[in-house]
Amino acid sequence: MTDPLFALKRRVGSDEGLSALLEVTRESLGANCSPNERALVALTLCRLGAPPELVSTSLHWREFEGFCAGLLKSSGFEVREDVRLRKPTAQIDILAQGPSFVLSVDCKHWSRTLTASGLRRFADAQLQRSELFRKTVRADPRPIVSAILTLSEQKERFVEGVAIVPLFTLRDFVGSIEAFRGLLKES
Secondary structure, X not given: OOXXXXXXXXXXOOHHHHHHXXXXXXXXXXXXXXXOOHHHHHHHHHHOOOOHHHHHHHOOHHHHHHHHHHHHHHOOOEEEEEEEEOOOOEEEEEEEEOOOOEEEEEEEOOOOOOOHHHHHHHHHHHHHHHHHHHXXXXXXXXXXXXXEEEOOOOOOOEEOOEEEEEHHHHHHHHHXXXXXXXXXXXX
């Protein structure tokens, strides 16, 4: 699939129907974005039952990361993208700073359901990056919580103390993160 907007329009059949569906998705996410944003279109296609593995092939990882950053900004976070760490060299896709915690995010727009060992590998890597970041901001008392944002549902919600968060549930996750603190490893 090369043009998700065209695929969505074909599926819906009218410009009005397309606009309405995109608006429903945008509102459910709490997103302040253009209705033409490709990531919004991709998520709307997934909501309509399009296979996420097909939808994800039309979405560049940078589009997905930028969209995730926008969702976190819409939720009131101060967001830094593509944070580079040194000694050892590492990169965090998004740091979202809130009043009581910092969210260290790895964005994965792959759509397949990963094996438990695959998710564990990604979670361990994100925890290591979060711990490296903690060393650079020792004076900041806020806990650093690690999360992996995904395009599609995964069987696991928490792996090795890292939250696995499909974008459709991001708003609820950040709104109730205090309830999950016992399941999250903090740096």
